[in-house]
Amino acid sequence: MALKDMKSLLNELLHVHRELNSIAEQKTAILKTGDVKALDALMLKENEHVKTLMELEEVRNGTSTLTMSELIEQAVPSEKEQLEALQYELSKEYMLLKERNELNQQLIHQSLQFVNMSLNMFMPEPEKVTYSRPQAKEYAGAGSFSLFDSKA
16 A cells, blocks of 8 residues: 555544544533433444444555554655654544543443432332241251151
8 A cells, every 4th residue: 555545544544533532522421411312313423433443444454564663664754754643643542532431431330320229229129029937947946857757
């Protein structure tokens, strides 16, 4: 793959990562307010971007076996700076997205804990509904015996 095409592909990857970061920020705000319908709509939008990202990664992996560092090493000095800047921006966006997704995961976990706690308050555990003989407690301490004689 030509270096120009690779730079174009990396710029597209960068653009998609920035879009995903924007969606992740919106998702944080929605999770704080608890708007489920807005969250569903945003998740659909996010899934489209993730699909695009996966397609771009397939193209990148299918056309070049070089890593970003190897690509930078092979580039001429004027293009090295551009590639290094792209690498820095991509890694920065990736780390921001990772941190934002971890925060969103924590918010979802806390919401689920709150829902479970609320359900437990409204629906306490039921008492045992199975039958047990009242005399069974008296005989348990005296040792066990059987009404059926197995030696006979």
